[in-house]
Amino acid sequence: MRRIAHTADRRVLTSAAVTVGAITVLAAVGLTIDTSRPAAPDITPLAEYSPEPPPATTPPPPSTDPTASEQAPEPPVDPGAAHIEPATIPDGPLGIPGIALDAYHRATDRLNAERPACEMDWTVLAGIGQVESNQGRGLFDVHGNTIGRILGPRLDGSLPGTAVITDTDGGRFDGDPDFDRAVGPVQFIPSTWATLGRDGNDDGVADPNNIYDGALSAATLLCNQGGSMADPAARTRAILAYNNSLAYVANVNAWAHGYAVNAFPLPSDLPEIHRPEPTVEPPRPPEHCPEGWEGEPTAAPEPAEPGEPAPPVPGCTEITPTPTTPSPTTEVPSTAPTPTESSPAAVPAPAPAPPVIPGLPVIELPCIPPFCVPPRPA
Numbered sequence: 001m002r003r004i005a006h007t008a009d010r011r012v013l014t015s016a017a018v019t020v021g022a023i024t025v026l027a028a029v030g031l032t033i034d035t036s037r038p039a040a041p042d043i044t045p046l047a048e049y050s051p052e053p054p055p056a057t058t059p060p061p062p063s064t065d066p067t068a069s070e071q072a073p074e075p076p077v078d079p080g081a082a083h084i085e086p087a088t089i090p091d092g093p094l095g096i097p098g099i100a101l102d103a104y105h106r107a108t109d110r111l112n113a114e115r116p117a118c119e120m121d122w123t124v125l126a127g128i129g130q131v132e133s134n135q136g137r138g139l140f141d142v143h144g145n146t147i148g149r150i151l152g153p154r155l156d157g158s159l160p161g162t163a164v165i166t167d168t169d170g171g172r173f174d175g176d177p178d179f180d181r182a183v184g185p186v187q188f189i190p191s192t193w194a195t196l197g198r199d200g201n202d203d204g205v206a207d208p209n210n211i212y213d214g215a216l217s218a219a220t221l222l223c224n225q226g227g228s229m230a231d232p233a234a235r236t237r238a239i240l241a242y243n244n245s246l247a248y249v250a251n252v253n254a255w256a257h258g259y260a261v262n263a264f265p266l267p268s269d270l271p272e273i274h275r276p277e278p279t280v281e282p283p284r285p286p287e288h289c290p291e292g293w294e295g296e297p298t299a300a301p302e303p304a305e306p307g308e309p310a311p312p313v314p315g316c317t318e319i320t321p322t323p324t325t326p327s328p329t330t331e332v333p334s335t336a337p338t339p340t341e342s343s344p345a346a347v348p349a350p351a352p353a354p355p356v357i358p359g360l361p362v363i364e365l366p367c368i369p370p371f372c373v374p375p376r377p378a
Contacts, residue, residue, distance in 0.1 A: 093262040097138045100129060100185070100211050107200060107215035111223055118223035119230045125215050127256035128242065129186055131273070136185035136211060141303045144201060144211045148282045149175065152182030155189070165191060173208055184208035186218045196221050218242070247271040289316035 089098030200216035227234025298315035
């Protein structure tokens with residue numbers, strides 16, 4: 001059963017503790033959050049971070065106790081998103097899309113089952129999703145994929161505060177064969193995704209453009225920093241690993257608290273984050289019209305509603321089948337009259353003339369009915 005942030009009082013106390021703890025950490029290290037725009041913003045985006053994968057754990061040896069299987073609790077079952085209709089999930093606090101809310105809860109449940117010491121909170125993931133892409137702009141298909149790729153700036157060193165990262169995925173996820181770009185609703189770059197990308201909806205593919213995969217991978221990145229998300233210092237350290245900006249940490253914490261208490265953050269709680277905004281690449285039209293259609297696709301089709309047929313592809317016209325005509329036959333129709341109720345009985349056709357023998361006279365006998373067909377009157 002999904003654990004949904006305990007009670008409202010606990011959420012308020014936890015979020016308040018996080019805020020107070022974050023201020024304590026900043027005061028201890030002598031740092032302040034500068035809300036003015038500096039000349040050269042010091043931001044280390046996620047693109048510059050490539051943590052080590054979580055250490056592999058050795059499974060315990062099998063028990064020799066015959067009653068152990070009866071006493072051991074069953075592992076939590078996460079059916080993934082393949083067994084639900086995400087489009088039917090209602091929106092959550094502050095209008096968060098239902099499918100994104102479901103993805104954050106599933107990622108939280110899975111991480112807490114795998115690593116209980118992390119004490120992952122779904123509101124932290126929701127805060128990251130809000131700050132990174134405004135919850136994917138709220139546009140997802142029924143499988144949790146963003147409608148149109150959400151891309152960060154090109155990491156070619158042309159923008160201050162960004163790294164230079166040459167292409168690592170052949171443009172598979174970001175569409176850029178020369179340099180990497182952050183991708184998806186929680187903004188992973190392909191080089192980091194190659195290390196941390198996880199399949200969150202059990203479809204066999206880890207895709208940063210999918211909110212289920214992105215949420216589980218973001219939770220893994222945060223938990224890899226060690227400590228508990230309920231500890232303000234550990235939580236701040238984890239979010240800084242996602243984006244090395246104290247203003248970014250303040251924004252994520254403010255939105256996480258807002259989702260916990262269902263109240264929008266105050267503008268004073270959201271200091272400006274000096275970073276380029278991600279761009280949205282619209283869906284590309286298919287290369288060919290579907291079978292039974294002709295033309296040249298001019299745009300991507302609209303997403304299909306659950307249980308409804310796929311909408312037509314713009315620029316494609318359905319081929320109207322042409323009626324088939326019966327092929328002409330080679331059979332020669334008979335010229336003999338067909339007997340009817342008003343006509344006399346059918347007369348047998350005359351026998352073929354015997355062959356002419358050379359040297360003998362030819363005698364033509366008159367036609368005597370009923371042995372031959374009399375000539376018709378003119």
